[in-house]
Amino acid sequence: MILTLKPGRTLFSLVLSYTDTAKIPGITIAGASPQDTIYTPPADAELIHHGHCISIPGLPVTPDGKPTPALLTRAALTYADIPHIVIDAGCAVSPQMPHIHTGIKPGNNIEVKPAMSYKDALYTMQVGEYVGHTLSSLCDNLIIGESIPAGTTTALALLRGLNLPYKVSSSMPDNPTDIKERVVSAALSRLNMDTYLNVAAQTADPMILFVAGMLNGSSSNVILAGGTQMLAVLALSIKMKHNIQDTTLATTTYVADDPKVSFHKQAELFGVNVISVNPHLEDSRHAGIRAYAEGFAKEGAGAGGAIYAAQTITNTDILPRIDEEYDTILLDRD
Amino acid sequence: MILTLKPGRTLFSLVLSYTDTAKIPGITIAGASPQDTIYTPPADAELIHHGHCISIPGLPVTPDGKPTPALLTRAALTYADIPHIVIDAGCAVSPQMPHIHTGIKPGNNIEVKPAMSYKDALYTMQVGEYVGHTLSSLCDNLIIGESIPAGTTTALALLRGLNLPYKVSSSMPDNPTDIKERVVSAALSRLNMDTYLNVAAQTADPMILFVAGMLNGSSSNVILAGGTQMLAVLALSIKMKHNIQDTTLATTTYVADDPKVSFHKQAELFGVNVISVNPHLEDSRHAGIRAYAEGFAKEGAGAGGAIYAAQTITNTDILPRIDEEYDTILLDRD
Numbered sequence: 001m002i003l004t005l006k007p008g009r010t011l012f013s014l015v016l017s018y019t020d021t022a023k024i025p026g027i028t029i030a031g032a033s034p035q036d037t038i039y040t041p042p043a044d045a046e047l048i049h050h051g052h053c054i055s056i057p058g059l060p061v062t063p064d065g066k067p068t069p070a071l072l073t074r075a076a077l078t079y080a081d082i083p084h085i086v087i088d089a090g091c092a093v094s095p096q097m098p099h100i101h102t103g104i105k106p107g108n109n110i111e112v113k114p115a116m117s118y119k120d121a122l123y124t125m126q127v128g129e130y131v132g133h134t135l136s137s138l139c140d141n142l143i144i145g146e147s148i149p150a151g152t153t154t155a156l157a158l159l160r161g162l163n164l165p166y167k168v169s170s171s172m173p174d175n176p177t178d179i180k181e182r183v184v185s186a187a188l189s190r191l192n193m194d195t196y197l198n199v200a201a202q203t204a205d206p207m208i209l210f211v212a213g214m215l216n217g218s219s220s221n222v223i224l225a226g227g228t229q230m231l232a233v234l235a236l237s238i239k240m241k242h243n244i245q246d247t248t249l250a251t252t253t254y255v256a257d258d259p260k261v262s263f264h265k266q267a268e269l270f271g272v273n274v275i276s277v278n279p280h281l282e283d284s285r286h287a288g289i290r291a292y293a294e295g296f297a298k299e300g301a302g303a304g305g306a307i308y309a310a311q312t313i314t315n316t317d318i319l320p321r322i323d324e325e326y327d328t329i330l331l332d333r334d
Numbered sequence: 335m336i337l338t339l340k341p342g343r344t345l346f347s348l349v350l351s352y353t354d355t356a357k358i359p360g361i362t363i364a365g366a367s368p369q370d371t372i373y374t375p376p377a378d379a380e381l382i383h384h385g386h387c388i389s390i391p392g393l394p395v396t397p398d399g400k401p402t403p404a405l406l407t408r409a410a411l412t413y414a415d416i417p418h419i420v421i422d423a424g425c426a427v428s429p430q431m432p433h434i435h436t437g438i439k440p441g442n443n444i445e446v447k448p449a450m451s452y453k454d455a456l457y458t459m460q461v462g463e464y465v466g467h468t469l470s471s472l473c474d475n476l477i478i479g480e481s482i483p484a485g486t487t488t489a490l491a492l493l494r495g496l497n498l499p500y501k502v503s504s505s506m507p508d509n510p511t512d513i514k515e516r517v518v519s520a521a522l523s524r525l526n527m528d529t530y531l532n533v534a535a536q537t538a539d540p541m542i543l544f545v546a547g548m549l550n551g552s553s554s555n556v557i558l559a560g561g562t563q564m565l566a567v568l569a570l571s572i573k574m575k576h577n578i579q580d581t582t583l584a585t586t587t588y589v590a591d592d593p594k595v596s597f598h599k600q601a602e603l604f605g606v607n608v609i610s611v612n613p614h615l616e617d618s619r620h621a622g623i624r625a626y627a628e629g630f631a632k633e634g635a636g637a638g639g640a641i642y643a644a645q646t647i648t649n650t651d652i653l654p655r656i657d658e659e660y661d662t663i664l665l666d667r668d
Contacts, residue, residue, distance in 0.1 A: 011472060083471045094435070098461050101428070101435035127432050138345060138472035210489045 090237030121201035128213020129270030145302015225305020344476030424540030455535035462547020479636015558638020
């Protein structure tokens, strides 16, 4: 199988969203504290767009200071001059930069109530279809990344709700499986399984519904840039009998080769192409970047897909650019 | 001079904005009453996108019931399958559809105070540059239309502020010249002319600043779809020494051939291509559409550029589609 970008225009889109599930203590490290996770999606987008964040000082970090994968995305997109469009598909805090506004609300905490109403799920998917249709009509390769804290938990709940026994990844080396299982069990205990869209409304998050809509509305080559959350999007698309031909999953080797999630096997079952990109972050000059190669963060904000596209377009390794980008940010902070 | 679309992708963008100048009684008919003009930009965009408005019942009409030119734009874009992206660049009321959010505020009433601060003018132009850069990198022909009530008055104030003795068009057969002159005089009496950007900040509206920014940020073939307001955009761009090569003005013959405004002559002085499209609206089955050929509305919401692009792409007259579109809307209303 030849995995490559189609000749022509490449567009990177970043879908920002939020689920109140992220406020459960210990469920995510996408933010310095559970309350800080509301700022992570807008700050990721601001970092990619402006080179610095506006909604928060510094940049999104884990509680112990490891930087957001949006830093990798920023380095890749700017180096390869790939245009980006950011979509607010349910943020708690909107990004301070031009972005596509959709009117979609954040998802509820699935431990205590359904993620959203059936009507909101339908609306979210329909708006995603329009955005996917429009953006894909403007490019030959549409990359879709995401930023939603606790998104692996809602992805897991959806996969279980669809009776798919897949595993999900985590931004932590020690996946907080106990907490995730507790939340997922609570969500599934309420599950009223009539339609697949309703299962998603009850268990998932707005990002999954929106990206599934984008994929369904798209005409061009779509590259889902992400790990197990994008697998959950595909699972929903397949169950809903959407056409997923010409879809590629692109992620970092840190997710794809994680023995805990059997990513390649799951993607193969779905019949989609997989691109697994190794950005050799273990060779970074920065400890916070080397941590990615040790199992922290691993992926996010479409980093794997952005790096893949940038390396393909420029035929250059992106790591030196990532290190330079981090130098600039650390310098600004001093 | 051969005037045609470049081969490849065509994207229609619609810049919505607002100026409180539109609340001056008698200055515009872009709305059933001065207060209703705040709904005209979002309703225009909703009509183009959904085929019906959400912010208002029915569709934007003049006080005596003539329909908005957005109806023509809708018919043209849907027939030729041209994708559209709507930008809120200073609306008083946001459109209810996915659109690019910019954080730009409406302009002030220039009869009583400067349109905006210098800082806001700079921000508006910079955001326009980013949006223009991004959208133009995704297509071969970027059409830019606008919807801003009372926009010909702010365009006139800017042209006078730049010492350009041009005339502007009007959505009325009897241009309310007295009111416009009164407002423009008030704006110019306060004018502190240090930089061209500052002149625009004091006299113009957010649409003009934003579209001038888009034009400056664009790499591809830009088609400014509009009449004398787009001439004001070009005048500002030229004064600011922006590159306006590869720019085309596209409008209806109702504006271009209006003996009161010498449109062709003014455009020639700027050295830009002019496309003047005659949609033969005098042959419409609907009196409200035939009124366009009698000097009402004339242009707006990028109608001239959208009709030109649609007729070029499909090699078909769009009038039957316009009549059908209006049939559908009238049917929905019954």
